[in-house]
Amino acid sequence: MTRSTLTVAAAAALALGALATPLATQAQQPAKLKVGFMLPYTGTFAALGVAIENGFRLHLAEQGGKLGGREVEIVKVDDESDPSKATDNVNKLIKRDEVDVVVGTVHSGVAMAMAKVAKDTGTLLIVPNAGADAVTGPMCAPNIFRSSFSNWQPAYAMGEVAAKRGHKKVMTITWKYAAGDESVGGFKEAFEKNGGQVTKSLNLPFPGVEFQALLTEIAAAKPDAVYAFFSGGGAVKFLKDYAAAGLPKTVPLYGPGFLTDGILEAAGDVSQGMVTTLHYADGLNTPRDNAFRLAYAKAYKLQPDVFAVQGYDAAQMLGAGLKAVGGDTTKKPQLIAAIEAAQIESPRGPFKLSKAHNPVQDIYIRKVDGKVNQVTGIAIKALADPARGCRL
Incomplete structure (x- = not known):
């Protein structure tokens, strides 16, 4: 080889080496976790859907934008609170967008259709509001969880x-x-x-x-x-x-x-x-709730409500599962087991999940005073839904 040929070869080798380093680093980064939000963004329940998303994003921001070590990408579908469109909408997220988990929704009729698709496909579903008794009753499944309540x-x-x-x-x-x-x-x-x-x-x-x-x-x-x-x-x-x-x-x-x-x-x-x-009220005055309310108000220039809490806790539940498996969603049995076993340090007060995957939680008595739903007592402590018809 001539001197000039060696020089060209060495330069090419150096260039390839420079390219290889970032490519190798990139290959080591796990893919983003895709979370599908199926919530109402128009119509009667639009404000509720926004509050749920805000709560979820607040917890995500507190974790540096990652859950279980993985960056999160959010894909959104407006469910319009329309049960007739629910199956198509949730299938868009699962089949077209290939999300790892679905979070939704507010309307119980829409949630019922979502639960059926989740059960059929094995997709992880976290319900951040809809209280349809059947979701954690006859339609209960290992991959279906609720961060809110039953009706x-x-x-x-x-x-x-x-x-x-x-x-x-x-x-x-x-x-x-x-x-x-x-x-x-x-x-x-x-x-x-x-x-x-x-x-x-x-x-x-x-x-x-x-x-x-x-x-x-x-x-x-x-x-x-x-x-x-x-x-x-x-x-x-x-x-x-x-x-x-x-x-x-x-x-x-x-x-x-x-x-x-x-x-x-x-x-x-x-x-x-x-x-x-x-299961939530203003004036709980606990360190956990006070910190949450301050952070939410700073982030969104709004006072949080129960819907924001339920979105926040949906993110906490997902995070607990992902942490246990190092972000590896292919380890579904271990991920599910971790969410089942988690104690969620919620602004509403700590709660664990029932066997049917519904929160076991205090129900507060509240009275409207000015612009707040002020807590005046506890109606029933640690109330568990009877989960009639659940065969988990």
């Missing part, structure tokens, strides 16, 4: 509270869909177990807000109290119409916390004094 839990607690307050005859009102039916069922179970009677259950199609005829029926029947299940924009309209009908003066209104959570600004004075039950 039965806050409703059952309120049934006990209403009975202890001396009410004997109560009417219920809700949208005619899974969440409404199950919430009313949970309330009725506890209320009648404690000597009360649900005299009539009223409903209207989701997401309808034409309440006047039903409110007229309530006024004529004069029950001791009313139990209502609504959320988001529908809850605002219901509270305003209930007040406009003059009912709060003679017929106390109760409900699960969704009736007032996240809507106090929009509802204004008509929500004042409302008593609800839920």
